[in-house]
Amino acid sequence: MNPVKVYSRYISRAVLLTLVAFLPVLLSTASFRNHAAAGLIAQDPLTEQQRRGKQIYFQGTTSSGEDIVASVGDSSLEVAGNVMACANCHGAYGHGKPEGAIRPSNLTWSSLSKATTTNRIHPPYTERSVGIAITQGKDPAGNKLRTAMPRFQLSAADLADLIAYLKRLGYDRDPGVSDNKIVIGTILPKGSLAPMGQSIKATLTAYFTELNSQGGIYNRTFELKFVEASDSASATRAAVERFIKDEQVFALTAAFIPGAENEIVTLMDQLEVPLIGPLTLYPQTGEPLNRQVFYLLAGINEQARVLVDFAAKQAGPKKIGIAVVYPRNKLNSAVVEAVTDQCKKNGLGAPQTYDYAVGSFDPAAAIKQVKRTEPSAVLLLGSGNESLSFMREADKLGWFPSIYGPAAAGGSGIFEAPAGFDGKIFFSFPTAPADQSAEGIKEFRALAEKYKLPAENVASQLSTYGAAKVLVEGLKRAGKDLNRAQLVQSLEGLSGYQTGVTPAITYGPNRRIGALGAYVVTVDLKNKKYAPASGWIVPN
Numbered sequence: 137m138n139p140v141k142v143y144s145r146y147i148s149r150a151v152l153l154t155l156v157a158f159l160p161v162l163l164s165t166a167s168f169r170n171h172a173a174a175g176l177i178a179q180d181p182l183t184e185q186q187r188r189g190k191q192i193y194f195q196g197t198t199s200s201g202e203d204i205v206a207s208v209g210d211s212s213l214e215v216a217g218n219v220m221a222c223a224n225c226h227g228a229y230g231h232g233k234p235e236g237a238i239r240p241s242n243l244t245w246s247s248l249s250k251a252t253t254t255n256r257i258h259p260p261y262t263e264r265s266v267g268i269a270i271t272q273g274k275d276p277a278g279n280k281l282r283t284a285m286p287r288f289q290l291s292a293a294d295l296a297d298l299i300a301y302l303k304r305l306g307y308d309r310d311p312g313v314s315d316n317k318i319v320i321g322t323i324l325p326k327g328s329l330a331p332m333g334q335s336i337k338a339t340l341t342a343y344f345t346e347l348n349s350q351g352g353i354y355n356r357t358f359e360l361k362f363v364e365a366s367d368s369a370s371a372t373r374a375a376v377e378r379f380i381k382d383e384q385v386f387a388l389t390a391a392f393i394p395g396a397e398n399e400i401v402t403l404m405d406q407l408e409v410p411l412i413g414p415l416t417l418y419p420q421t422g423e424p425l426n427r428q429v430f431y432l433l434a435g436i437n438e439q440a441r442v443l444v445d446f447a448a449k450q451a452g453p454k455k456i457g458i459a460v461v462y463p464r465n466k467l468n469s470a471v472v473e474a475v476t477d478q479c480k481k482n483g484l485g486a487p488q489t490y491d492y493a494v495g496s497f498d499p500a501a502a503i504k505q506v507k508r509t510e511p512s513a514v515l516l517l518g519s520g521n522e523s524l525s526f527m528r529e530a531d532k533l534g535w536f537p538s539i540y541g542p543a544a545a546g547g548s549g550i551f552e553a554p555a556g557f558d559g560k561i562f563f564s565f566p567t568a569p570a571d572q573s574a575e576g577i578k579e580f581r582a583l584a585e586k587y588k589l590p591a592e593n594v595a596s597q598l599s600t601y602g603a604a605k606v607l608v609e610g611l612k613r614a615g616k617d618l619n620r621a622q623l624v625q626s627l628e629g630l631s632g633y634q635t636g637v638t639p640a641i642t643y644g645p646n647r648r649i650g651a652l653g654a655y656v657v658t659v660d661l662k663n664k665k666y667a668p669a670s671g672w673i674v675p676n
């Protein structure tokens with residue numbers, strides 16, 4: 137029986153994930169068109185001091201590590217500066233985001249140096265008097281500012297940084313955004329994955345063409361730029377860096393980065409370019425937080441954590457032993473670390489591990505070692521075929537531990553597993569058909585029909601579509617005055633956002649995986665189908 141028909145949507149996701157996970161990024165260097173910057177103004181880079189000030193302005197935090205405290209209202213209520221970032225009220229360009237009755241003043245230096253500012257008449261501001269307004273809430277005439285403007289306690293050095301940035305405010309427009317245009321880029325796979333690349337490209341083109349036909353966002357229409365991944369991670373990195381600079385790309389979305397995860401997310405951090413919804417199974421969420429990159433779904437690490445929680449819960453008070461069997465590489469080492477950490481959180485001992493060189497799995501040798509401690513759960517991180525050979529070998533010995541794996545390792549062969557494993561095989565899925573709302577699917581279908589999206593690679597089209605929707609939601613919330621810092625800030629505020637095709641998306645100052653969790657699904661070998669084994673599990 138064809139399992140694609142059995143549980144088609146799970147499987148189509150699994151197929152995408154398998155492709156993304158196991159096929160290497162192929163072929164030669166990308167070609168580049170050297171379009172002129174199409175009327176978008178390039179900027180003088182900020183000085184170090186202005187960059188520090190920018191962080192205070194947009195995030196309310198300092199790079200010096202000194203706290204910023206804001207006193208709010210007439211009461212002496214004090215809050216941390218990061219919940220009162222200047223940009224929240226004064227906007228990315230300092231023009232003031234009018235919300236409610238009181239208009240936050242225009243903070244551009246040209247406005248502050250006039251004798252009248254937004255709400256009062258007073259002598260022009262100087263650096264010194266701006267400092268007094270920020271810390272003591274008084275304008276240059278000595279008028280008390282309204283309490284809607286918090287009073288900030290910050291060190292003299294931080295205040296100087298902030299004022300240095302205020303002088304650039306209004307001119308600090310990032311590349312790729314003008315009053316009527318915004319440039320969005322993506323990275324496409326090529327070689328044997330070129331059809332997937334075509335699907336990603338077609339989906340983005342359809343989505344943004346449709347949005348443009350409705351007037352864009354805040355009167356800005358979208359222009360899309362594409363770059364192909366190269367044959368090595370470092371070449372891809374170099375190509376993407378040139379691409380962002382030459383094509384003046386404001387932000388990336390749905391970029392295909394498998395094999396180059398580390399290089400690309402580091403580049404985004406260095407260039408301070410947001411990347412929303414990269415297509416990868418390995419979100420890079422280690423410390424320090426990479427603020428620029430927003431993932432939609434849990435990757436293998438987070439799914440492995442969910443599986444450990446699930447296994448521990450199933451075992452109840454019994455302390456189970458877990459073994460991890462995996463092809464040796466850097467990404468899997470990180471997964472093993474996550475599993476170890478999660479075992480600890482569940483009061484379990486460290487997992488037993490068995491690794492092998494990629495492509496040379498010897499199931500008999502693996503079992504010989506792993507079976508010694510009789511673990512009741514074995515997490516397999518290799519291919520579907522390797523998992524199958526492991527189970528066949530265990531079957532010969534009459535040994536039937538529970539088998540766990542991320543969705544990507546599934547594949548159609550799993551239904552051929554020995555009967556003794558019936559109900560003992562568990563896969564994690566970062567999303568399930570139930571996450572797709574009727575409305576979300578209807579909208580996507582209408583788009584697919586109108587723009588004749590390819591019939592293949594529907595799973596990657598849905599991932600792309602979800603990523604683009606999250607980006608656009610961030611842009612809507614960022615407001616008319618837009619720069620990259622403002623986009624990152626507004627995405628951080630996203631909570632429970634429904635794309636219609638994924639679980640709800642929530643980010644935060646320390647959270648970069650929108651739908652942090654997974655479902656566990658078991659394999660019914662008799663009827664050759666998957667069956668839900670859990671609801672949504674958020675890792676401990």
Ligand code: HEC
Nearest residue numbers: 220221222225239240241253254255269275281282284285
């Ligand atoms: C919660 C919203 C809010 C935040 C956060 C905020 N402001 Fe304000 N700010 C206001 C409002 C409203 C006014 C106008 C007050 C008035 O007219 O009396 C104002 C006025 C000012 C003024 C005086 C300008 C004038 O018209 O005389 C300065 C300078 C200023 N803000 C700087 C900042 C800086 C710098 C930060 C961040 C460190 C910041 N503000 C954070 C709301 C805010």
